[in-house]
Amino acid sequence: MRHSYLLVCFPLLWSCAPGSSLEPFKPKGNKSNASAQPLGSDAIPVPSDQGDIRTPPPDDPLEEEKSVEPAIIGGAYLYCDAEDGKAGSNPQTRVNVGCRMGNTADDQWQAADKNMFVMNNLDDMMAPITVNVLPQGSAYHMSFPMDRSLQNFMELHVDVVLPQGRLVMSTTVNPGALKAIEQRLGKGLALYASTGSAGDWPGVDRKTWNLWMPVEIPKYITNFTPGASNSGPGPGGPQEGKASGQMEIVFDETVCTYEIRSDGTKGEDSKGGSRPEDYVFKSCSRNWQPSQWVRVKTLTLRTPEGERKGTKAAGVILRTEP
Numbered sequence: 001m002r003h004s005y006l007l008v009c010f011p012l013l014w015s016c017a018p019g020s021s022l023e024p025f026k027p028k029g030n031k032s033n034a035s036a037q038p039l040g041s042d043a044i045p046v047p048s049d050q051g052d053i054r055t056p057p058p059d060d061p062l063e064e065e066k067s068v069e070p071a072i073i074g075g076a077y078l079y080c081d082a083e084d085g086k087a088g089s090n091p092q093t094r095v096n097v098g099c100r101m102g103n104t105a106d107d108q109w110q111a112a113d114k115n116m117f118v119m120n121n122l123d124d125m126m127a128p129i130t131v132n133v134l135p136q137g138s139a140y141h142m143s144f145p146m147d148r149s150l151q152n153f154m155e156l157h158v159d160v161v162l163p164q165g166r167l168v169m170s171t172t173v174n175p176g177a178l179k180a181i182e183q184r185l186g187k188g189l190a191l192y193a194s195t196g197s198a199g200d201w202p203g204v205d206r207k208t209w210n211l212w213m214p215v216e217i218p219k220y221i222t223n224f225t226p227g228a229s230n231s232g233p234g235p236g237g238p239q240e241g242k243a244s245g246q247m248e249i250v251f252d253e254t255v256c257t258y259e260i261r262s263d264g265t266k267g268e269d270s271k272g273g274s275r276p277e278d279y280v281f282k283s284c285s286r287n288w289q290p291s292q293w294v295r296v297k298t299l300t301l302r303t304p305e306g307e308r309k310g311t312k313a314a315g316v317i318l319r320t321e322p
Contacts, residue, residue, distance in 0.1 A: 059287055066295045072213040073164040075320035077102045077189045078171040079207070080156050081181055082146060095148050097173050098140035099131075099156050102189065103320070106136045114160040118144065119170075122153045131156070139185065146173065155206075168210040175201065179224050183315050189215065191249070191301035194224075194313035203303030203312055212295040216319040219290040221247050221258045221279040221301070224313035247279045247314050250300040256284040257304075279314060293322055 060066070080099040101109060116131040131144045146154055154173040160166070174180060180192040195203040223245075245260040258279035281290045288294065303312055 060294075066212055069212055070165075071295065072209050072211045072320075073162055073167050075103045075189070075213070076162070076167055076169075077207060077209075077213070077320070078156065078158055078169045079184050079190065079205075080171055080173040081184065082148075082173050082175055093148060094145045097144050097146050097154075097156075099142040099144075099171070099173075100140045100184070101158065101160070101169075102184075104162065106141075108162055109141050109160075110136050112160050112162055114158060116142065116156065116158050118146075119155045119157060120150060120153060121155050121172075122150070127154065153202075166210075170206075170208045172204060172206045174205055179313070180315060183317060186317060188317040189213075189299075189320050190315065190317045191299070192224075192313070192315040193247075193301045193303060195303055195311060197311050204300060205302075206298070206300040208298045210297070212297060213299065214293060214295050214320060214322060215251070215299065216322075217251075217256060217281075217284075217288055217290050217292050217294060218249070218316050218318060219281055221249070221314050221316045223260065223275075223278045224315060225311060245279070245312070246282075246304050248300075248302050248304055249316070250298070250302065251288075251294055251296045252298050254284055254286040254288065254294075256288065257282045 078099065078101050080097050082097050083095045110133070114133075118127040118129040118131065119125070120127050127150075129144050129146065131142050134141060134143055142156070144156075155170050156173065157168075157170040159168045174192055175194055180190075180194075183192060184190040189207075191205045191207070193203045193205040195201045225245075247258045249256045249258070259282045260277060260279055299318075301314070301316060303314075
């Protein structure tokens with residue numbers, strides 16, 4: 001991979017230059033003076049005896065690769081929802097799972113060469129489940145049955161060849177909820193994560209692709225937790241101005257944290273959309289900010305370990321087209 005990358009970047013040195021953080025998805029064209037630039041080790045700044053400062057690395061170590069590798073095909077993405085029903089029966093009832101590949105026309109999906117299988121991510125074993133392709137025009141492209149006990153521990157993997165090229169992706173299967181389904185059928189890449197009533201579900205929505213996906217860092221995450229819109233700190237609760245809950249979005253290895261502001265303020269970066277009870281952007285482990293565009297191959301919405309107590313549900317819709 002590294003050797004092939006170097007071969008691409010050799011004639012396109014300017015297009016692979018680090019530090020292009022504003023438009024990392026648009027490879028820059030050749031410049032007329034590109035051949036006059038230093039190549040090889042001469043292109044690496046080295047401090048001299050006069051104490052010159054070494055040029056710092058780009059904010060994203062993979063920025064150079066992202067500048068030449070194509071982005072995801074048409075912003076396509078995958079999501080699954082499990083039917084929400086009563087649990088606790090013995091034996092546990094099986095639930096129906098509906099999945100859809102977003103931003104892909106029905107006729108393209110029906111005609112595409114595709115391979116699908118289900119993985120149990122508790123032990124990384126392939127599950128003996130048959131995935132059915134539904135008729136054209138269905139709200140969901142695919143469906144399969146699943147044991148309720150494995151809910152939130154299953155992943156659907158799809159390898160599909162579209163007219164634009166080949167796309168390999170996976171997604172977790174999440175408990176069904178009306179809010180989640182409404183959200184996923186809308187425009188943009190929707191993530192929805194929830195825990196069980198005792199925090200016994202991990203509260204994770206994870207998606208992967210074989211190509212870079214351009215996404216915009218959101219300003220806030222919607223809080224769907226029952227009663228959240230009417231719940232205040234209460235006796236013995238968090239004091240005014242303190243966070244009363246958190247969610248995280250993981251862009252590959254970069255973790256961005258969102259928190260509930262119990263004082264009802266929306267925060268400087270969340271004007272025009274969030275409610276006082278929503279999770280508002282706090283910070284990222286990398287120097288990233290809301291409304292900034294980044295490119296990733298793995299995207300996860302999750303409830304932090306320390307927050308998995310009681311029922312929690314949250315969702316966000318990310319823009320995938322700059």
